[in-house]
Amino acid sequence: MIRKTIDETVHNARGGEGSVVFSHILTKEELMGHANVYAKVTVKPHSSIGYHQHVGNTEPYYILSGKGIFTDNDGTRSEVGPGDVCVIKVGESHGLENNTDEDLVMIALIINEG
Amino acid sequence: MIRKTIDETVHNARGGEGSVVFSHILTKEELMGHANVYAKVTVKPHSSIGYHQHVGNTEPYYILSGKGIFTDNDGTRSEVGPGDVCVIKVGESHGLENNTDEDLVMIALIINEG
Numbered sequence: 001m002i003r004k005t006i007d008e009t010v011h012n013a014r015g016g017e018g019s020v021v022f023s024h025i026l027t028k029e030e031l032m033g034h035a036n037v038y039a040k041v042t043v044k045p046h047s048s049i050g051y052h053q054h055v056g057n058t059e060p061y062y063i064l065s066g067k068g069i070f071t072d073n074d075g076t077r078s079e080v081g082p083g084d085v086c087v088i089k090v091g092e093s094h095g096l097e098n099n100t101d102e103d104l105v106m107i108a109l110i111i112n113e114g
Numbered sequence: 115m116i117r118k119t120i121d122e123t124v125h126n127a128r129g130g131e132g133s134v135v136f137s138h139i140l141t142k143e144e145l146m147g148h149a150n151v152y153a154k155v156t157v158k159p160h161s162s163i164g165y166h167q168h169v170g171n172t173e174p175y176y177i178l179s180g181k182g183i184f185t186d187n188d189g190t191r192s193e194v195g196p197g198d199v200c201v202i203k204v205g206e207s208h209g210l211e212n213n214t215d216e217d218l219v220m221i222a223l224i225i226n227e228g
Contacts, residue, residue: 001186001200001201001202002184002186002192002194002198002199002200003198003199003201004197004198004199005176005197005199016191025174025176025221025223026174026199026201026223026225027197028176030201030227031225032226032227032228033228034148034149034225034226034228035148035149035225038223040176060139060140060144061120062139062154062221064178068197070116071117072115072141078116080116083117083118083119084116084117084118085116085117085119085139085140086115086116087140087144089116107139107221108177109139109140109152109223111145111146111148111149112146112148114146114147114148114166
């Protein structure tokens, strides 16, 4: 079957600023208990996903376009762009900010602990 | 941690034509038994992923850029492009062809049966 994503706009995602659009590629049911979210995520200009912890799962960010600041589990803040994979381990924390005038687009997969 | 994908070029993928580049976002170990492959997949011009069955897992294709022909489980062939999600159920078959002069880029996730 060919279909489109299911889009959901979240304001102040994980305590962040502005708006983030989650374009869900699969539903939670289709993830069959292996993962909780699988989506293209658009962090709108001057918006962010607040720093938050992943208990019992992890969430790599794979950056498709735009530029952002990734905050890693140790608090390090680094500029990220297309092709970057931002990984944390189960139980660790992260956040992502878009301080630019362009969309920051990435793929997020919240995958459960093994 | 911020890193790049691990790229792997496959010729005649699943019995298809030409070359397909798998840019692995996570390793199989990092997928913790929930999934087998999570990658950005570039189907090069005039290349294809041959029609094949998914036993014990499924694999949605999420098209990022370019145009292709998706063959669904019932043999239907449809043109797909950016934003399209091509889903099959566990046990079903699919294939993807790029008959254009541009790359066809998508995200593939081979997720195990529930």
